[in-house]
Amino acid sequence: MTDFRVGIGVDAHAFSEDARLVLGGVELSGEAGLVGHSDGDVIAHALVDAVLGAAGLGDIGAFFPSGDPQWAGVSSLLMLERAYEAVREAGFELVNADCMLVGERPRIADRRREMEKRLAGAMGVAPERVSVRATTTDGLGFTGRGEGLAAHAVVLLSR
Numbered sequence: 001m002t003d004f005r006v007g008i009g010v011d012a013h014a015f016s017e018d019a020r021l022v023l024g025g026v027e028l029s030g031e032a033g034l035v036g037h038s039d040g041d042v043i044a045h046a047l048v049d050a051v052l053g054a055a056g057l058g059d060i061g062a063f064f065p066s067g068d069p070q071w072a073g074v075s076s077l078l079m080l081e082r083a084y085e086a087v088r089e090a091g092f093e094l095v096n097a098d099c100m101l102v103g104e105r106p107r108i109a110d111r112r113r114e115m116e117k118r119l120a121g122a123m124g125v126a127p128e129r130v131s132v133r134a135t136t137t138d139g140l141g142f143t144g145r146g147e148g149l150a151a152h153a154v155v156l157l158s159r
């Protein structure tokens with residue numbers, strides 16, 4: 001019998017003109033960036049939490065503490081790679097991942113496939129196993145006011 005596990009991840013960061021914008025491992029120019037200890041990639045961070053949670057391995061803060069200088073400015077794809085290595089060592093494989101960016105801007109439709117490939121590449125899985133989508137909140141909340149972005153991720157793992 002196959003053992004399936006579901007994990008959910010959520011992340012949010014504020015915009016800053018002094019930061020670069022990285023989403024799903026892709027740098028987007030012409031937009032305010034996100035404040036974070038690493039590169040602030042909310043999509044990758046939500047995915048890290050989802051894969052770790054599904055495997056019962058804790059959360060992003062336990063693996064990559066924000067007070068630890070070795071993670072300052074690091075690529076979130078490296079964090080995802082390391083987290084997924086731990087998931088595989090625990091005997092799990094990704095069935096699929098679904099990531100949702102929440103915000104009024106930027107529009108990511110033309111960069112979605114690139115994000116899916118980068119996230120999948122960090123985990124060593126086929127891009128078809130990773131989905132990246134986006135939605136707005138119709139002007140509601142901090143994302144609707146343009147103060148930052150949030151992301152949600154859901155994963156299914158099998159053992």
